[in-house]
Amino acid sequence: MRIEVQGGNYFYARKKEEVPYLYQTDINFSLNDGEIMAILGPNGAGKTTMLKCITGLLDWKKGQTFIDGKPLPSLSRKTVWKRIGYVPQAHKMVFGFTLEELVIMGRAPYISALAQPSVKDREAAHLALETVGIGHLAGKSCNTVSGGELQLALIARTLVSDPEVLILDEPESHLDVQKQVVILQTLKRLSQEKKISCIINTHYPNHAFFLADHVLMTAKQKPVVYGEVQEVMTESRMKEYFGIEMKKIIYEEDENFLIETMVPKDLGIPRDQSTCRFTS
Numbered sequence: 001m002r003i004e005v006q007g008g009n010y011f012y013a014r015k016k017e018e019v020p021y022l023y024q025t026d027i028n029f030s031l032n033d034g035e036i037m038a039i040l041g042p043n044g045a046g047k048t049t050m051l052k053c054i055t056g057l058l059d060w061k062k063g064q065t066f067i068d069g070k071p072l073p074s075l076s077r078k079t080v081w082k083r084i085g086y087v088p089q090a091h092k093m094v095f096g097f098t099l100e101e102l103v104i105m106g107r108a109p110y111i112s113a114l115a116q117p118s119v120k121d122r123e124a125a126h127l128a129l130e131t132v133g134i135g136h137l138a139g140k141s142c143n144t145v146s147g148g149e150l151q152l153a154l155i156a157r158t159l160v161s162d163p164e165v166l167i168l169d170e171p172e173s174h175l176d177v178q179k180q181v182v183i184l185q186t187l188k189r190l191s192q193e194k195k196i197s198c199i200i201n202t203h204y205p206n207h208a209f210f211l212a213d214h215v216l217m218t219a220k221q222k223p224v225v226y227g228e229v230q231e232v233m234t235e236s237r238m239k240e241y242f243g244i245e246m247k248k249i250i251y252e253e254d255e256n257f258l259i260e261t262m263v264p265k266d267l268g269i270p271r272d273q274s275t276c277r278f279t280s
């Protein structure tokens with residue numbers, strides 16, 4: 001499935017007040033089957049708003065989202081939610097359901113209005129919980145699990161509807177490093193094996209380097225930039241968009257394996273205060 005935005009822009013209207021567009025330039029991108037796009041930008045840059053506009057939860061004030069060439073508003077909501085899985089930020093919600101019930105709700109596009117979930121729906125829910133590593137928590141209430149476990153359950157909820165595109169709002173923000181790896185590897189596997197495309201908001205440059213084919217970067221008073229990871233995520237652009245000097249670090253284990261990341265230069269330590277010693 002091809003998901004595309006042409007000339008998108010948005011503002012939150014205020015009564016009797018002219019409000020400027022949230023993005024200095026309009027948003028344009030297109031993603032094909034199995035491609036991953038990371039959205040990066042400082043707090044308040046409009047990343048969550050952009051995801052909501054892409055999925056149709058908010059209506060673009062300008063421009064449009066297209067699914068396989070068709071304008072999103074021309075498709076029924078049921079069709080859209082069968083094809084797109086949206087994972088919001090977990091801490092913005094409170095639930096009274098068990099994790100199993102929460103995940104089964106993700107099957108809604110496949111369950112007719114008054115029907116009870118079938119055995120197949122329950123099996124799909126358990127498989128999705130296992131996929132994200134929390135099958136053992138199926139019977140626990142959403143109110144009694146941690147923020148990270150709830151985040152994983154929200155991801156499982158989207159997986160049960162067999163989406164073609166996953167749209168995730170900072171899915172790793174509450175997770176410990178082991179679970180971050182589970183989520184990032186799961187997303188990469190889904191994109192490679194099932195050709196699911198992903199759009200992911202993240203604050204972690206190394207997650208963009210690991211996952212993304214494309215990056216969209218935005219910040220207040222800056223043009224929206226979209227392109228390949230290496231082209232967009234340069235030290236100079238990070239300085240321009242985040243107002244902080246970042247250093248790109250590449251760790252090479254051998255010719256087949258490397259890690260790319262970026263860290264703020266200000267978190268460096270003066271040599272005489274560090275116990276780190278280089279040996280040759």
Ligand SMILES: Nc1ncnc2c1ncn2[C@@H]1O[C@H](COP(=O)(O)OP(=O)(O)OP(=O)(O)O)[C@@H](O)[C@H]1O
Pocket residue numbers: 012041042043044045046047048049050
């Ligand atoms: N419902 C709303 N009504 C009015 N303004 C809003 C609303 N939601 C967000 N905003 C404003 O729009 C701007 C963009 O918010 P948004 O949540 O999209 O940013 P973000 O880049 O996702 O931020 P963060 O990284 O902190 O999650 C902010 O200035 C925010 O205050």
